[in-house]
Amino acid sequence: MDVQEYRRWLGVLESANASWRESWNAFAIDDSLCVDDNRAAAALSALEKRLTENYPFFHPRYAGQMIKPPHPIAAAAYMMAMQINPNNHALDGGPATAKMELEVVADIAAMFGFPQHLGHLTSSGTIANLEALWVARSLHPQKAIAYSTFSHYTHQRMCGVLNTRSVEISALPNGTIDCNALESELKKGTIGTVVVNLGSTSVGAVDPVHVVVPLCRKYGVRVHADGAYGGFFTLLARSKSPMIDHRPFLAVAECDSVVVDPHKHGLQPYGCGCVIFRNPSVGTLYKHDSPYTYFTSKELHLGEISLECSRAGASAAALWCTLQCLPLQSDDGLGLVLQKTRRAALRWSELIADSEVLSEYLPPQLDIVTYYPSTEPVTMSRVGDLSRSLFDQAMNRRERPIYLALLAVDASRFTTLHPDVLSDKETSIVLRSVLMKPEHELFVPEMFGEIEDCIRGGLQHGS
């Protein structure tokens, strides 16, 4: 996605909505809104300069956190709609984008295999999960919500917001929920809903949803799938050659609710999460009687079933337009993008198997790779020091820097996975790369070689 392409799509904006605007009789823009040209140019150029303080999220050399720019189509669509600034809180706030929201949510629900659904876009995965947990609490007010140690930290926080008891279930060394520990907890009869991860944020661990669902059914417990990061990998799971364990993703169709973040793997700008319930009757939980917002339509509007009030209609427009161009298909559109990110991770895994200077921490289940510099003897403290040094040195290379991320891991988990590691400390640090750009597939061998060079050149301690 180069700058040219952005310009090309953003160029569409010059004429966007022009004839529609011109169909309304002209009026003078109020003086109070007028800004001096020089001042505007100075402010914009100062902004441009300040934005260079960012890491190059757009470039494959950025292989750190879960961040990348939106697709140019999404950016253009967002800006086109934003010039009108519809608000999807109610039908009269944005009739056009309200319809688009219904359409994209139906597409996502179909991807997960829900026969019927009720759902909407949110401003983030956290808010989407909050809503699922709020429904969980409303349906089982006396019971707790369970999630694994490796669930996103916001689940615990949101249980606090909801004033609901939560139970943390231990995880296996690979980061997936321990089903035996879960069952012991379920037997107590105090859990109302279990949260499963469709890819944990730290290592991309996918809980065995296909095992958890029948287990929870046995005890009359609900299941919520948190696919904020990994939900779109369902496209790969439905492919003829899945490249991932497809079973957990196919079992989402049996879950009670699911969350996915279009602003993570759906090529969208920030401000786009999505929550979907399998049983549309949860809509009755959202009763309210605001005198001014909701009297405009007889049909259910998505603003009525949202914890949030104002929501950017532009987000719905951006996602709608993106899915017109890159549909939710396994071997085309967004599926093709995810195939490449997955292949990038698999390629990384192959390279590390033959590497003398890097070791794999966990095999990637989706597109997050975790690794550390090989050392002799391998102690937790040395692995941590070397990982930190590699992180710094890769980023501070004078030419061709590489941006990685760090992950804290605890000793018992580390030594279970790697019995050769001497546990001289309670925690250690390894490296983590989210290979979430399709360009990573071709770039991985080169980047991997450069990271190895960095290590061979000597890692300075405490740098």
Ligand SMILES: *Cc1c(COP(=O)(O)O)cnc(C)c1O
């Ligand atoms: C990112 C993430 C969240 C939080 O979503 P935001 O959009 O950042 O608020 C929740 N759960 C998982 C698994 C995530 O990866």
